[in-house]
Amino acid sequence: xxxxxxxxxxxxxxxxxxxxxxxxxxxxxxxxxxxxxxxxxxxxxxxxxxxxxxxxxxxxxxxxxxxxxxxxxxxxxxxxxxxxxxxxxxxxxxxxxxxxxxxxxxxxxxxxxxxxxxxxxxxxxxxxxxxxxxxxxxxxxxxxxxxxxxxxxxxxxxxxxxxxxxxxxxxxxxxxxxxxxxxxxxxxxxxxxxxxxxxxxxxxxxxxxxxxxxxxxxxxxxxxxxxxxxxxxxxxxxxxxxxxxxxxxxxxxxxxxxxxxxxxxxxxxxxxxxxxxxxxxxxxxxxxxxxxxxxxxxxxxxxxxxxxxxxxxxxxxxxxxxxxxxxxxxxxxxxxxxxxxxxxxx
Numbered sequence: 373x374x375x376x377x378x379x380x381x382x383x384x385x386x387x388x389x390x391x392x393x394x395x396x397x398x399x400x401x402x403x404x405x406x407x408x409x410x411x412x413x414x415x416x417x418x419x420x421x422x423x424x425x426x427x428x429x430x431x432x433x434x435x436x437x438x439x440x441x442x443x444x445x446x447x448x449x450x451x452x453x454x455x456x457x458x459x460x461x462x463x464x465x466x467x468x469x470x471x472x473x474x475x476x477x478x479x480x481x482x483x484x485x486x487x488x489x490x491x492x493x494x495x496x497x498x499x500x501x502x503x504x505x506x507x508x509x510x511x512x513x514x515x516x517x518x519x520x521x522x523x524x525x526x527x528x529x530x531x532x533x534x535x536x537x538x539x540x541x542x543x544x545x546x547x548x549x550x551x552x553x554x555x556x557x558x559x560x561x562x563x564x565x566x567x568x569x570x571x572x573x574x575x576x577x578x579x580x581x582x583x584x585x586x587x588x589x590x591x592x593x594x595x596x597x598x599x600x601x602x603x604x605x606x607x608x609x610x611x612x613x614x615x616x617x618x619x620x621x622x623x624x625x626x627x628x629x630x631x632x633x634x635x636x637x638x639x640x641x642x643x644x645x646x647x648x649x650x651x652x653x654x655x656x657x658x659x660x661x662x663x664x665x666x667x668x669x670x671x672x673x674x675x676x677x678x679x680x681x682x683x684x685x686x687x688x689x690x691x692x693x694x695x696x697x698x699x700x701x702x703x704x705x706x707x708x709x710x711x712x713x714x715x716x717x718x
Contacts, residue, residue: 373397373399373400373456373457373546373549373550374399374400374402374454374455374456374457375388375391375399375400375401375402375455375456375457375458375459375550376402376404376451376452376455376457376458376459376479377401377402377403377404377459377461378404378438378448378451378452378458378459378460378461378462378470379404379405379406379438379460379461379462379466379484380403380404380405380410380411380414380420380423380435380461381423381461381463382420382423382424382523382524383461383484383521383523384403384459384461384484385403385420385423385424385427385429385523385527386424386427386523386524386526386527387459387461387484387517387526387551388401388403388429388433388459389424389427389429389430389433389526389527390526390527390529390551390553390555390556391550391551391553392429392430392432392433393430393529394553394554395553395554396553396554397549397553398432399432399550400432401430401432401433401434402433402434402435402436402451402455403429403433403434403435403436404435404436404437404438404451405435405437405438406437406438406439408437410422411435411436411437414429414435415435423523424523424524424527427524427527427528436451438451439451448473448474449476449477452474452477452479455477455479456479456480456546456550457479457480457481457482457546457547457550458474458477458479458480458481458482459481459482459483459484459517460474460481460482460483460484460485461483461484461485462483462485463485463664464485464486464487464488464489464501464664464667464668465489465490465667467483467485467489467501467504468489468504468508471483471504471505471508471509471512471514472508472509474509474512475508475509475511475512476509476511477512479513480513480514480515480540480542480543480546480547481512481513481514481515481543482514482515482516482517482536482538482543482546482547483501483514483516483517484516484517484518485501485664486518486568486571486572486574486575486664486668487571487572487575487664487665487667487668487671487672488500488572488668488671488672488674488675489501489504489671490667490671491671491674496674496677496678497671497674497675497677497678498671498674498675500565500568500569500572500612501516501568502514502515502516502564502565502568513538513540513542513543514538514540514543515536515537515538515539515540515543515544515547515564516536516537516538516564516567516568516571517534517535517536517537517547517551517558518534518535518537518567518568518570518571518622518623518627519532519533519534519535519622519623519626519627520532520533520622520623520626520627520629520630520631521534521630522630522634522636522637524636525636526556529555530555531555531556532555532556532557533556533557533558533559533622533626534551534556534557534558534559534622535558535559535560535561535567535621535622535623536548536551536558536559536560536561537560537561537562537563537564537566537567537568537623538562538564539562539564541560541562544560544561544562545560547560548560559621559622561618561621561623563614563615563617563618565609565612565613565614566609566613566614566615566618566619566623566624567614567618567623569605569608569609569612569614570605570609570614570618570619570623570624570627570628571623571627572668572671572672573601573604573605573608573609573628573672573686574601574605574624574627574628574631574632575631575639575663575664575665575668575669576639576665576668576669576672576685576686576689577597577598577601577604577605577628577631577632577685577686577689578628578631578632578637578639578640578643578665579639579640579642579643579646579663579665579666579669579689579692579693580597580601580632580643580685580686580688580689581594581597581598581601581632581633581640581643582632582637582639582640582641582642582643582644582645582646582647583643583644583646583647583689583692583699583702583703584597584643584703585640585643585644585647586643586644586645586646586647586648586699587647587699587700587703589703594632594633597632597685598628598629598632598633600685601628601632601685602619602624602625602628603715603716604681604682604683604684604685604686605619605624605628606619606624606716607676607681607682607683607716608672608675608676608679608681608683609624610716611676611679611680611681612675612679638659638663639663639664639665639666641655641658641659641663642655642656642659642663642665642666645658646692646699647699652666652693652695665689666693669686669689669690669693670690670693670694672686673686673687673690684705684706684709685706688702688705688706689702691705
């Protein structure tokens with residue numbers, strides 16, 4: 373297969389490295405970066421020194437320029453011409469523009485970002501990635517690659533399982549063919565809405581779990597938070613057309629457990645930093661990478677409100693991020709809720 377990865381951050385680079393290093397299938401891999409200096413460094417050192425230091429780029433992985441902003445659609449179309457699969461490895465904020473530029477692309481297209489788009493001026497809520505694609509490039513054969521995965525571990529060849537989700541079987545098949553390997557299992561799923569909701573909400577819940585652990589509230593509290601967070605995720609997912617089984621799988625429970633408890637999680641680190649008394653700005657600046665939960669927390673709550681879904685944990689995280697709640701107040705707010713029966717709906 374000819375595979376083009378658009379975006380050379382940690383996750384885009386890790387997937388490109390994994391596919392290029394597959395001993396069973398020899399794909400033609402291209403990794404494209406926007407920044408000219410990063411392209412030069414990748415080509416010279418054969419390593420992504422900023423995002424994945426110490427990970428060598430396999431010989432079969434070529435590096436090209438994505439073009440500076442304003443380079444035009446023609447440059448991008450030339451880059452993806454003849455590709456079987458195009459991977460969009462931008463943050464959620466850059467997805468709309470990238471998909472618009474890929475309008476008319478004949479290859480299967482899949483994105484890696486997780487979250488809701490920020491609401492447009494005058495809109496009550498933002499969209500999931502597949503909803504953005506339906507607006508700007510409805511003719512694309514598209515989907516998402518998601519699941520519990522830290523970029524560093526995938527790049528190093530550690531055992532990992534992911535989910536390829538799309539309503540189009542050919543896209544699911546392309547993603548499995550591209551990335552399934554002896555150390556990376558890829559499962560197909562047709563529930564793209566459920567997979568995307570899981571990926572969006574787990575980042576918000578990881579901030580809450582980091583806060584819980586940073587305040588030394590104990591393992592009981594962590595278990596309760598993850599479990600009730602899964603209920604919130606499922607409620608929203610079902611309301612947006614997802615399937616209940618999805619939330620008990622890799623892109624639901626699996627991704628939530630990893631992101632909430634793994635110290636490589638940037639969103640968890642934000643919660644830990646806030647528990648120590650750092651400001652949000654200080655916490656984000658210390659990461660050096662994007663923590664999608666910081667930006668998607670508000671959009672998650674907005675979308676939940678639009679469909680009448682209650683998400684008290686996510687709401688508490690938004691209050692904390694907005695500075696309306698202190699860490700102890702957020703905990704007290706959650707623990708002080710009225711008693712209720714345990715269910716997904718409560």
